Amino acid sequence: MSNQRTFTGKVALVQGGSRGIGAAIVKRLAAEGAAVAFTYASSAGAAKALVDGITAEGGKVLAIKADSADAHAIRNAVDSTVETFGRLDILVNNAGVLALGALEDFSLEDFDRTYAVNVRSVFIASQAAAKHMGDGGRIINIGSTNADRMPFAGGSAYAMSKSALVGLVKGLARDLGPRGITVNNVQPGPVDTDMNPANGEMAESMLGFMALKRYGHADEIAGFVSYLAGPQAGYVTGASLTIDGGFGA
Incomplete structure (x- = not known):
């Protein structure tokens, strides 16, 4: 485990943490x-491997099966975290889905699931987690640079869902600020994950939009989350912070 023990004694819940950016965040906070x-x-399988890896290094970790479109499952995940570890200090809302398609063909089912996972689950988890947080609590959402820039066709529902988080985080920051709880969005650009691999079919066009001609790494996003979750970010709230390699420049 890391020699830097910023979060000793703290408890975190990462919604959507078995792969990609979520797994990198879980590893970083545990380390x-x-x-x-x-x-x-x-x-x-990925969840078990993540648990085994962290446990082998002496970390404390709990995997919870929960569909982020299911309000009851989200609330149960929050309750299970508190029952297992005794408290909750950090919530990271990372669960997300990406559905692309032409407007005339885009199904209402895909629209509804995009909203349910990318927006509704953030509200539900934040509402449930806030009941357990004290002064110094942190809520961090993983949004997207597409909230500010959608440079190709077919992404209207996804862009809508990530833009909604910008307004939600401002409102939550006002709601929870008097309790000393900060709420922020991290807005990544293209990151090398299963959802959008650096060698995938969209990679060439994505690189054309970026100032830095490379995809981001999940560990870079996890480092940003670690900063926002830590004591040095205690004066940062209601912000949507972009880490996108110049995608929006």
Whole structure:
């Protein structure tokens, strides 16, 4: 585990934490001393491997199967985290889906699921987690640079969902500020994950939009989350902070 123990004694819940950016966040927080719970929907093998790896290094971790479109499952995940580790200090809302398609063909089912996972789940988890947080609590959402820039066709529902988080985080920051809880968005650009691999079919066009001609790494996003979750970011709230390699420049 890391020698930097910023989060010793803290408990975190990462919604959508078995793969990609979520897994990198789980590993980073655990390496810095937090007890970390995370949810997963279908990647049981990846979730087990993540738990085994962190446990082998002396970390405390809990995997919870929960569909982020299911309000009851989200609330149960929050309750299970508190029952297992005794408290909750950090919530990271990372669960997300990406559905692309021409407007005339885009199904209402895909629209509804995009909203349910990318927006509604953030509200539900934040509402549930805030009941357990004290002064110094942190809520961090993983949004997208597409909230500010959607440079290709077919992404209207996804861009809508990530733009909604910008308004939600401002309102939540006002709601929870008097309690000393900060709320922020991290807005990544293209990051090398299963959802959008650096060698995938969209990679060439994505690189054309960027000032830095490379995809981001999940560990870079996790480092940004670690900063926002830590004591040095205590004066940052209601912000949507972009880490996108110049995608929006």
